Amino acid sequence: MKLHFSIPLCLLLLLSGLPGAGKAQPPKREVRAVWLTTIGGLDWPREKANNAKGIERQKQELTDILDRLQAARFNTIILQTRIRSTVIYPSLIEPWDDCLTGHTDKAPGYDPLAFAIEECHKRHLELHAWVVAFPGNSFVKAKALGRKAMQHRLPRLCIKTNDYWMLNPGEPATANYLASICSEITRNYDIDGIHLDYIRYPEKEIRFNDAATYRKYGKGQSLSAWRRNNVSRCAEAIHAAVKQLKPWVRVSCSPIGKHDDLPRYTSKGWNAYTTVYQEAQNWLRNGWMDMLVPMMYFEGNHFYPFAKDWIENSHGRIIVPGLGAYFLAKGQKDWPLDIIERENYVVRSMGASGQAYFRSRFVTENTKGLYDFLKNCFYTTPAFTPALTWEKADSLPAPTDLHIARQDGKAQLVWDAPSSVKDITYNVYRSFSLPVNTEDIRNLVAYGLKKPGLDLGTDIPDTYRPNYAITIMDRYGNESHAACLEAPRLYASTSTCTGLLSLKGNILLLPPKNREEYILVTDMSGRITHTFPYTGHMDIGNLKPGLYDIRTLENKGKSHFLGRLFRK
Numbered sequence: 001m002k003l004h005f006s007i008p009l010c011l012l013l014l015l016s017g018l019p020g021a022g023k024a025q026p027p028k029r030e031v032r033a034v035w036l037t038t039i040g041g042l043d044w045p046r047e048k049a050n051n052a053k054g055i056e057r058q059k060q061e062l063t064d065i066l067d068r069l070q071a072a073r074f075n076t077i078i079l080q081t082r083i084r085s086t087v088i089y090p091s092l093i094e095p096w097d098d099c100l101t102g103h104t105d106k107a108p109g110y111d112p113l114a115f116a117i118e119e120c121h122k123r124h125l126e127l128h129a130w131v132v133a134f135p136g137n138s139f140v141k142a143k144a145l146g147r148k149a150m151q152h153r154l155p156r157l158c159i160k161t162n163d164y165w166m167l168n169p170g171e172p173a174t175a176n177y178l179a180s181i182c183s184e185i186t187r188n189y190d191i192d193g194i195h196l197d198y199i200r201y202p203e204k205e206i207r208f209n210d211a212a213t214y215r216k217y218g219k220g221q222s223l224s225a226w227r228r229n230n231v232s233r234c235a236e237a238i239h240a241a242v243k244q245l246k247p248w249v250r251v252s253c254s255p256i257g258k259h260d261d262l263p264r265y266t267s268k269g270w271n272a273y274t275t276v277y278q279e280a281q282n283w284l285r286n287g288w289m290d291m292l293v294p295m296m297y298f299e300g301n302h303f304y305p306f307a308k309d310w311i312e313n314s315h316g317r318i319i320v321p322g323l324g325a326y327f328l329a330k331g332q333k334d335w336p337l338d339i340i341e342r343e344n345y346v347v348r349s350m351g352a353s354g355q356a357y358f359r360s361r362f363v364t365e366n367t368k369g370l371y372d373f374l375k376n377c378f379y380t381t382p383a384f385t386p387a388l389t390w391e392k393a394d395s396l397p398a399p400t401d402l403h404i405a406r407q408d409g410k411a412q413l414v415w416d417a418p419s420s421v422k423d424i425t426y427n428v429y430r431s432f433s434l435p436v437n438t439e440d441i442r443n444l445v446a447y448g449l450k451k452p453g454l455d456l457g458t459d460i461p462d463t464y465r466p467n468y469a470i471t472i473m474d475r476y477g478n479e480s481h482a483a484c485l486e487a488p489r490l491y492a493s494t495s496t497c498t499g500l501l502s503l504k505g506n507i508l509l510l511p512p513k514n515r516e517e518y519i520l521v522t523d524m525s526g527r528i529t530h531t532f533p534y535t536g537h538m539d540i541g542n543l544k545p546g547l548y549d550i551r552t553l554e555n556k557g558k559s560h561f562l563g564r565l566f567r568k
Contacts, residue, residue, distance in 0.1 A: 031354025033076035049108035128193030170213035193250035248475035252291035297324030387477030396480035
């Protein structure tokens with residue numbers, strides 16, 4: 001009988017020495033997102049909010065999901081906010097969706113969107129409001145909604161498909177209507193992004209007859225060009241409406257995963273540009289999108305060439321390939337985990353700006369070990385989302401008067417807040433080397449601080465503490481130059497018992513041997529971590545980073561303190 005063992009890809013990369021896990025410096029900035037689906041409570045909510053206990057259970061269910069994603073170092077939640085012409089917040093435009101209570105157009109007794117934003121921001125997670133653009137109510141739900149159904153409120157803008165109503169992209173007023181919904185969300189909520197889904201024509205399998213609209217508005221354009229212009233008009237209108245209110249809010253969409261046929265690879269008749277009339281790469285060129293999250297639920301040559309095409313045509317904007325995590329499930333395509341693993345590593349090496357996963361449930365429930373891989377192998381450090389460098393923002397000064405405040409054996413890192421800029425946060429970096437490299441995310445020790453100041457815990461002498469650097473970050477993701485606090489150093493010779501012992505690379509030079517036989521290395525609790533024979537030098541390459549005491553040991557048991565050593 002043959003035994004088969006599954007070794008995680010990150011471990012294989014480490015063992016083989018290939019580029020990937022554990023070798024390259026982790027990215028400081030990348031989007032790490034999930035689509036959190038509310039339609040039918042697929043990802044959330046499964047609990048219904050029909051009374052006080054139901055509300056609390058529904059809230060707890062969401063915070064449990066967010067806790068798990070925060071622990072795996074995600075930074076972006078794409079929360080389905082407008083579903084099918086129904087919403088999960090109190091709107092003056094559209095009715096409540098039934099996912100919250102199980103009842104048509106019933107308020108849940110709290111504001112789910114406001115709650116989700118607050119809980120995301122507590123955990124340093126961005127919340128992007130996911131707006132399903134054109135599709136509306138199914139015929140069944142439309143009947144239940146009565147006069148509040150979309151086709152009754154907007155009869156001139158609606159068109160029938162197989163079994164649901166949808167907004168007609170060819171009607172010019174459709175763009176204004178969608179812009180009004182996105183404006184309502186942006187104006188009333190502290191969102192970080194508006195994310196557009198299904199901002200496209202339906203696929204050819206869905207019955208859709210816009211011949212009358214084309215005759216009315218086509219004006220000599222080809223049908224394909226006219227349809228593309230209709231969708232683009234909506235993207236432009238939404239972008240303008242959002243940016244007029246809050247220019248730092250990221251506008252994004254999820255186009256079909258293949259933009260168009262490539263010279264060497266065909267899209268097999270399913271692409272954004274030709275099939276559903278999304279000229280999404282042009283939206284980047286025109287500045288109507290800050291970010292694209294193409295739905296790349298494919299593998300092999302259906303994935304990699306098209307991912308490269310998106311990245312090469314980013315026009316300086318953010319490209320985040322959307323990965324089909326749901327295809328790991330046995331009820332779907334039953335993919336092995338290594339398909340998603342390899343896609344992650346490859347798109348990062350290609351220069352993509354991050355990754356997104358459809359859907360959140362398949363991440364948080366650790367389908368095929370996906371959560372374990374992301375937390376333990378791929379997202380091993382935090383990451384900031386990419387900055388909106390193309391938006392005009394106030395220049396950021398560096399913090400001032402950075403110093404250590406001491407009281408009752410405790411220490412606090414403090415600095416002055418600038419008065420010239422508002423709505424900012426602070427990031428704290430530290431390192432035993434100078435200058436503190438704020439581009440190395442491994443040096444980040446605290447981020448998203450609302451107020452100046454960081455508790456350092458028990459006070460230690462300045463000569464044993466690391467160097468610190470503080471930066472300011474605004475809502476656009478821009479980061480200021482660093483203010484640095486350098487620790488004073490006492491570089492003592494190896495024959496003294498004060499200060500830090502001197503190193504040459506990984507070699508610690510020792511004084512001439514007398515009666516000493518061994519060198520003892522102890523941590524700050526006095527526990528012996530290493531012993532070495534006493535020679536003229538000692539290689540400390542195997543020591544983990546930290547502060548150690550170096551002592552001698554004679555045959556008769558006598559021990560003498562030589563000094564302290566910082567391993568960087």
